[in-house]
Amino acid sequence: MNLQAELITIGITAGLALGILISCLVFFGIRWYKKWSNSTRSASEGTSTTLPIRTNGLDTSTDFSASITSSISMSENVKSYSPFSWWSCQSKDHFASQSGIPKYSYKYVRSLLSTREIQRATQNFTTTLGQGSFGTVYKATMATGEVVAVKVLATDSKQGEKEFQTEVVLLGRLHHRNLVNLVGYCVDKGQRILVYQFMSNGSLGNLLYGGEKKLSWDERLQIALDISHGIQYLHEGAVPPVIHRDLKSANILLDNSMRAKVADFGLSKEEAFDGQNCGLKGTYGYIDPAYVSTSKLTMKSDIYSFGIILFELITAIHPHQNLLEYIGLAAMDHDGIDGILDKQLVENCDIEEVRQLAIIAHKCLHKSPKKRPSIGEVSQVILRIKNRRQHRPLSRGLSQLEDQNDELSRTASMNHKQSG
Template sequence: MPHQVHLLIIGVTFGLVLGILIVCLIFFCIRCYKKDSNIRQSANDASVTTDTSVTTLPIRTNGLETSIDFSASITSSTTMSRSENVQKDSNFSCWSRQSKDRFAKSPGIPKYSYKEIQKATQNFTTRLGQGSFGTVYKATMPTGEVVAVKVLASNSKQGEKEFQTEVLLLGRLHHRNLVNLVGYCVDKGQRILAYQFMSNGSLENILYGEERKLSWDERLQIVFDISHGIEYLHEGAAPPVIHRDLKCANILLDHSMRAKVADFGLSKEEVFDGRNSALKGTYGYMDPAYISTNKLTMKSDIYSFGIIIFELITAIPPHQNLMEYIGLAAMDHDGIDGILDKQLVDNCNIGEVRQLAKIGHKCLHKSPRKRPPISVVSQGISSIKQRRQRHHAIEEIMSLANSRAESMNRSVD
């Protein structure tokens, strides 16, 4: 009997100790879980403010036609608490670790140190302009290749996302009508992108500048090149990519005036998940259907391309009531003639202009479903270009025949 009591006491004691250990373990696990959840929630609140933001912050502040991210919230630096600053630093270090891991999956893109970029730009002396998230400089790489270097502004929150998007997307996107990414830098707190140098700058600067005039042949070639760049994004890339910020400022021209689509910071891979997309883009180029519904599709790019088509025809920028002029011109079969760029009057084939305007009108249809896919748009532009080439060939034959006839007449005389 005493032996059984002794065993019972031992068993009860062991059970109590075991129970206490289990309770302590459960309490510890719950505490760790809550702490981890709070950290993740804080990081998400600091780095992603897509659907909960009320006030908006423009990515650029250097002109009327600036890219806007309507999902980025404004936070006053004077009211930021010490804990928020610590949180921001921890988020940046976390982003840096993630970006290194993700960029490793982008083969073929060289990574440069800050010193190498500094040397290539001669300590950032030759400034080319203002990019979507920082300043652009001219640089000569060790290989002798001339490139354009974009440096992320230190106070640009959205720029970090743009930087990551461009590296990851352009690591797998390669086409003759897309600006190539030739390198990047994540070093000493700096994020830098190096692109192939486009000597003739942006279409916006040339179209609205005074230094150079664009002929009708050049404009037709440019719109042809842009369509092929978009066609690759929509139908050649896997998964398809929506550019999201197509505009004249993001179309660059090389030494031969061949156009390439640039600036993929706001681009997004097409995902059929039924979710609404944060509103991003540029006023005047943004699809009204996208603005009203927040549903981003490839047809939003088609709308933006339609605006570019009419800019090339009229040389009227979107912020100068371009859509009103287009609407008035649509009321008359020959209405486009009245808003034709003065530089093209008597210097173009008006029939070809009307055909291109008809394609532009289809791209700007109010209903995204009724807008043609980019392959159809590209085919239509290609047909105009082919007829243009045949017209030139006939003109050359006629000119040659006339010159021969004149030489024969002179020999007879």
């Protein structure tokens, strides 16, 4: 009897061990097959490339914010991997496909913008557009005649390497008219290079604080609306949503039509980080105090930064020049926001519109992130302000026409009485 029980126990144990072994073999077999099929597919699509160029070109940016379905189809391959998992992979085909940027043969890419041309050009650039933790940004004209901004990673930049990875991954799947377009990138011979569409009017920060060009109230209101649309796409249109994490006037760029685009996604995080503990990153003066105190990154952190930008548009006071103190004093003063209005706007704007924009900006800066409005709500308020402004001349014109008709009627009536 005991022998029979022992045999049964041995049989069960052996069966379990065999089942576990078979399960492991199946699991690793499936993983091997997926890797093999991916590499086979990549090989069949063409030669690997170090500089993929986006098909929609330099001056175009497709807007998928109106269709969530389109965004899902664009990013369904992105959701299944960790944002930086591709970087440890040696296959450049894998790198290109995971970033979402189309691949081409090296011969085709070289005809548009070769690695050698970029490296030679960056050594001879005399026009520097900016300098950051990533490296230097240059202005260049490619062989096709297109003007671009070339961001070259500094060889000693530790933070820039990670930012480079994030930019390629995110901008490979983010497409909106109010986001700066990544034209291409280069990973070759130790070089890390990003190529963007050129924004001829520079950054909002330069225009507000250092540029010779004066921004009208109409332009500032349109810039605010453009920024809100860009953030709204990141928060509500992108799949998965993205927290920018470094919104500031220096990262808002303007094209030749003075339309604003959000730039610099090196510090951005996907929605998975919303409400999670995250290393403190950003720019002093724009960072959400709640994020500083809790290290928890949320979408409302972007809302706070946008509120600061809105007050910059109203006051032309930089956050490093005690903007928050001025805002606090204005809130207690009888004149309110009127007292710190940018001098260029005095008597050149509708003060009621300025006050309405200041009200929503104040809400963006609320101490409690939960009580701050969503970017969709902020965008609607700015749009209503702008629409009222557009309709006001029409209503004013109709009113003047009615007054003229009344005057003509009175004149005709008086003439009729006199003739009688």
